[in-house]
Amino acid sequence: MTDSKPIFVLNGPNLNLLGAREPHIYGSASLADIEAACAAKAAQLGRPLVFRQSNIEGELVTWLQEARDKACAVVLNAGAYTHTSVALHDAIKAIGVPVIETHLSNPSAREEFRHVSLVGQAAKGVIAGFGARSYLLALEAADALASDQKSDKV
Ligand code: DQA
Secondary structure, eight states: OOOSSOEEEEEOTTGGGTTTSOHHHHOSOOHHHHHHHHHHHHHHHTOOEEEEEOSOHHHHHHHHHHHHHHOSEEEEEOGGGGGTOHHHHHHHHHHOSOEEEEESSOGGGSOGGGSOOTTTTTSSEEEESSTTHHHHHHHHHHHHHHHHHHTTOO
16 A cells, blocks of 8 residues: 555436436446445555545535545546536645546537536546446546655656
């Protein structure tokens, strides 16, 4: 383990319905399935994991602020708030912890209103379009970025 602080995985609105919600777009895995897969990946990486979901924008802002001191990196699937939230954009800019924007689907290949990402304009990078596997790829990126920060690499 290179850092004792956890990776926060934060999930936004409607992601509690995964598995039942438009499975042709988002797949059949439930959020609990994704949490279990993330827990296994985090254990493999030797990182503690905090995994949360909220439908409330302000709660996500509060959790991002909490990450400022308590997380080594954040994997953020902000759901639809990705495309609308100046508050999430500002919170990401404020905290100085690397944030990886993450999506099951590839918003760039979907409706035009999903092509703008206010989260992505503040995040370190984006992983999208790989279904539930996006979360595991994002955890690998989070782990690498957290290690970089510790060793002062660019
Ligand atoms: C999503 C993509 C968003 O555009 C959408 O509003 C979601 C899910 C994804 O994971 O693919 O709720 O974030």
